[in-house]
Amino acid sequence: MTIQTARLSDPAVRAFVTAVNAHDRERFMDLLAPDATMSDDGTDRDLRDWIDREIFSSNGHLKVDRESNNGRDLVAHYRNDTWGEMTTRWHFEVEDGKIARFETGQA
Template sequence: MTIKTDKLSDPAVRAFVTALNSHDRESFLDLLSPGATMADDGSDRNLDEWIDREIFSSNGHIDVDNESNSGRSLLAHYRNDTWGEMVTRWDFTVDTDGRISRFETGQA
């Protein structure tokens, strides 16, 4: 059973999932701190290249199954046109200003 996006506990993570699912690149980028970083399956990636390839050019979509760590860790079904659907984990670091400075994802 999935958690509705508007019920996610952490405001920054909720906004991240909302922007990702609506393919709103501008809102997505506004959520990230300057110099934000990310990792996929344990390896740091170029953030701009990764979000273009894995989210915006491939119709990425996330359905959250479970959250923990005050809403900053997610277990979710993620799908895009490149890889299909897979169970993934997402972990977020949110700065005091409410912006995301790092996220890590990978297969769960």
């Protein structure tokens, strides 16, 4: 069963999912700490290149199935025009209300 985005527990994670689904790159970037990092399937990636390719130029969309760790860990169906839809896991590290790091990969 999908969790409505507005009901996600962590405010920064909720804003992240909202920005992804609205394709709002400016809002998304405002959520990140200045030195934010990320990894995909266990490999660190260039953050800006990855989000452009995997989210914003390919119409990325998240439907959250489960959350844990006070809303900082998600299992979600992620879809984009490049890869189609897959079940993914997401982990967020939040500092001072900003996302300092996120890790994603297939679940």
